[in-house]
Amino acid sequence: MERLDFGKMGYGCKHYRRRCKIRAPCCNEVFECRHCHNEATSMLRKIFDRHELIRQDVTQVICSVCDTEQPVAHVCTNCGVNMGEYFCEVCKFYDDDIDKGQFHCDDCGICRVGGRENFFHCNKCDSCYSVSLRNNHSCVEDSMRHHCPICYEFLFDSLKDTTVMKCGHTMHTECYHEMIKRDKYCCPICSRSTLDMTKAWKRMDEEVGLNIYSPRVHLIIELLACLVNFFMDDFCFIRILKLLLF
Ligand SMILES: [Zn+2]
Ligand SMILES: [Zn+2]
Ligand SMILES: [Zn+2]
Ligand SMILES: [Zn+2]
Ligand SMILES: [Zn+2]
Ligand SMILES: [Zn+2]
Ligand SMILES: [Zn+2]
Ligand SMILES: [Zn+2]
Numbered sequence: 619m620e621r622l623d624f625g626k627m628g629y630g631c632k633h634y635r636r637r638c639k640i641r642a643p644c645c646n647e648v649f650e651c652r653h654c655h656n657e658a659t660s661m662l663r664k665i666f667d668r669h670e671l672i673r674q675d676v677t678q679v680i681c682s683v684c685d686t687e688q689p690v691a692h693v694c695t696n697c698g699v700n701m702g703e704y705f706c707e708v709c710k711f712y713d714d715d716i717d718k719g720q721f722h723c724d725d726c727g728i729c730r731v732g733g734r735e736n737f738f739h740c741n742k743c744d745s746c747y748s749v750s751l752r753n754n755h756s757c758v759e760d761s762m763r764h765h766c767p768i769c770y771e772f773l774f775d776s777l778k779d780t781t782v783m784k785c786g787h788t789m790h791t792e793c794y795h796e797m798i799k800r801d802k803y804c805c806p807i808c809s810r811s812t813l814d815m816t817k818a819w820k821r822m823d824e825e826v827g828l829n830i831y832s833p834r835v836h837l838i839i840e841l842l843a844c845l846v847n848f849f850m851d852d853f854c855f856i857r858i859l860k861l862l863l864f
Contacts, residue, residue: 621698627714629682635714638694638701641678641687642671648680673728676710728775745774747782756786767806768793785810 630636631650639648642655649655655671662668680687684697692705702712704720709729713720719733723746726739730746737746740755745762747755761782762774766789773780779791787807789797797806804811 622693622700624697624699625683626700626703630714634702634712636702636712637682637699637714638679638712639682640671640676640710641680643675643677644669644671673709673711679710679712726774731777743786751782755782756784758786758788761786761788764788766790766793768797783810783812785812 625637627635628637631654633651633653636651639650640652640655641648645655645659647655649658649671652671652673659668659670677690678687679690679701681694681697681699681701683699684694686694686696688695690707690710692700692702692707694701702714703716704713705711706720706722706729708722708727711720711729718731719736720729720731721734721737722729723737723739725741725744726746730737732748736749738749738752739746740751740757742757742759743755743761744759762780765772766776767787768789771778771790773788773790776790780788781791781794782788783794783805785805785808787805789806794812798812
């Protein structure tokens with residue numbers, strides 16, 4: 619039992635604590651992890667040499683404790699340590715730091731972090747989302763299988779948190795906040811407002827002192843709400859409404 623834990627948290631790279639290295643099936647070289655491989659190969663001078671490692675294709679690992687190369691397995695066949703406290707046989711993924719709450723989603727086909735109990739797999743979006751979004755988001759087919767519109771990292775297996783906007787499109791949470799900070803309030807993909815319109819109406823009510831339930835105002839709001847979804851953010855919406863009414 620103790621042997622399994624030997625060296626736990628003592629090895630790894632800046633991405634993962636783990637007790638093995640991987641032999642990349644694509645270029646036959648040894649790397650600490652998939653991300654180390656991708657970082658190294660993305661810097662290669664010749665553009666055609668650049669490539670990403672396909673995690674499921676890894677077949678050989680090298681135990682960091684005893685340096686023995688061997689087929690992918692949880693326990694080192696030579697020295698008997700767990701090469702990672704968490705091990706996924708599908709992703710050939712090892713991690714000693716189990717506080718991250720790693721779990722494998724069969725539908726996504728990859729390992730995720732954050733605790734299985736905190737996520738559900740949305741079949742329409744075909745990705746895992748936080749349980750708070752269950753029955754509470756607009757589904758967009760393959761919503762996560764694209765690049766973040768701000769930083770262009772592929773979202774589906776990104777290690778960073780993701781925000782689902784009201785329109786159902788997704789981007790990194792930190793990129794979303796950065797965008798809001800710069801006073802940009804519409805989705806960069808479909809231009810719909812990222813803000814909840816009921817909040818905007820309430821704010822307008824306070825700012826302009828309008829009774830938003832009067833029939834005339836209501837009609838204008840309805841009309842503008844259609845437009846706003848396609849062309850503008852709700853600050854622009856308030857500005858136009860003020861112009862129209864006063
Ligand atoms: Zn490679
Ligand atoms: Zn690494
Ligand atoms: Zn070993
Ligand atoms: Zn996995
Ligand atoms: Zn999933
Ligand atoms: Zn969905
Ligand atoms: Zn991003
Ligand atoms: Zn959108």
